[in-house]
Amino acid sequence: MVDVRKMTMDDIDRVYEIEVQSFKTPWSKDSITKEVVENTLAEYFVLTLDQNVIGYGGMWLIMDELHITNVAVTPEYRGKGYSSVLIQSLIDFGKERKFKHMTLEVRFGNSVAIALYEKFGFVSVGKRPKYYVDTGEDALVMWKEL
Numbered sequence: 001m002v003d004v005r006k007m008t009m010d011d012i013d014r015v016y017e018i019e020v021q022s023f024k025t026p027w028s029k030d031s032i033t034k035e036v037v038e039n040t041l042a043e044y045f046v047l048t049l050d051q052n053v054i055g056y057g058g059m060w061l062i063m064d065e066l067h068i069t070n071v072a073v074t075p076e077y078r079g080k081g082y083s084s085v086l087i088q089s090l091i092d093f094g095k096e097r098k099f100k101h102m103t104l105e106v107r108f109g110n111s112v113a114i115a116l117y118e119k120f121g122f123v124s125v126g127k128r129p130k131y132y133v134d135t136g137e138d139a140l141v142m143w144k145e146l
Helices: 009-022 029-037 082-096 111-119
Strands: 002-006 042-049 052-062 065-073 101-107 123-128 139-145
Touching: 002 082, 009 029, 009 042, 009 052, 009 065, 029 042, 042 082, 052 082, 065 082, 082 101, 082 111, 101 111, 111 139
Parallel strands: 065 101
Antiparallel strands: 002 042, 042 052, 052 065, 101 139, 123 139
């Protein structure tokens, strides 16, 4: 059974594993912990399959908008629709709490992620040149009205 729930401290080690598997420059375990424990403007969720964490997503709540910070699914579960479950949950969270917009940055070369976000109504509104310090790659800025 698939479920999305709020991330807890008990999830940090597994989320960090997924982070390392998913990104060229992963956030540190300490950064993830601070987001969950200390950042009062952050909301993080985990995606579970039969109670095992297989993905996660997080957002910053800024005024009337949600800024998606991270979305990742463990490699063995990619391409099976689980990312869509997670993205829909983030959108539902925003709508339920009356946020007006969602935004995110994604690597220009990440066509799979771009297609996923477009499927949910995100549109490209600009770019951030050399946003990713590990490669100097530009970020595509995407936006969605809620």
